[in-house]
Amino acid sequence: MDAPLKELSRLEKLTAKSSGRNKAANIIDSLDALLATLDSAKSNVDHITLDSWNSIVQTVEAKKKEIDDRQKEIYSVTAKLGKAIDKKFPSSLPSYPELFESESAVSALERTISLHFLRTGQFETARTFLEESNIDIPSELESQFYELHNILKALRNQEIGLALSWASRHRRFLQSRGSPLEFHLHRSRYIRLLLSTHAPDPLAAIAYANKELRPFFHDHEAEFKRLMNCITYLPLSRLQTSAYADLASPSLHFELEPLFAKEYCANLGMSRQVPLRVVGDIGGGGALAKIEKCRRVMRERKSEWSQRDEIPIEINLAPENRYHSIFTCPVSKEQSTEQNPPMMIRCGHVIAKDSLQKLGKSSGRVKCPYCPTESLTSEAVQVHF
Structure with a gap:
């Protein structure tokens, strides 16, 4: 997408009003200057001399030339943008019958969109969309998303109290999933106590570890021992050059935010990723165009692969979008099962x-x-x- 985005950026610069950094005149600036000149001439029409009239004519001609030049540039960049898009998506998308004609389908789509706004923290947009679409989202679910984003904001500000409180209330759920969330939250607080400039004495951190981290010893024995052993490499400058340097890395705390969001959504029975975003990333990332091109070629060659409307192409996906693999036998053209692996x-x-x-x-x-x-x-x- 680099080429289309580059041309789109050029088009935006040509059509946007010039700022302090962008001194080049564009169509809007030229039109504003021309209107200002004509307004000034109109207000002084009774006192216009021949020299003033010639000056106005020259100004109009100059601005007209500027507008023509900028317009040519816009036409040129627009044509290049179209070519870049055509090159990126060489096949037009297929035309399908309307998928959201029934009332239930429209309702399901609108509900998906409203949940997308709530999950991504766009609460004002979600509220407006809910009012205009008449979708009923339980108030309890809305409050849960508010809680999620409040906790994520707190984690972003290095405050883990709210996250620890939630993890403590849902400990049984986290244990059933084998989730390390609560341990990682306590580990983060322990490291902060250990490296705090306000409390260089590690005794407070050791007391915290004995109280909060020791219950996780059997599940995280190796990590627990590392947390205790790293004390011998204090201060921070020495710890950063030791085998425990990863414990002093800020990334240790940055991992808490996505881990907490994953467990919170799992507790609500929702996927780790936002479904609408996944669909947009995969489909809008070129998958639809590749699928349609392959279908068209196979249809022209009359070489449909199977009765299940399958196509023998690979769609490159990001690692986070690889959920599971499906194997189709190249001999029988049947998908594998537990009985037929x-x-x-x-x-x-x-x-x-x-x-x-x-x-x-x-x-x-x-x-x-x-x-x-x-x-x-x-x-x-x-x-x-």
């Missing part, structure tokens, strides 16, 4: 277990469909995606 044969190719058994001969050897000159033993290893 993917199996890797000795040559390195992977096929479904049922296909492996069907390819097996009475001699117990398998002829790989992708290695026609080689017969392989039926020994295979199950692949876990």
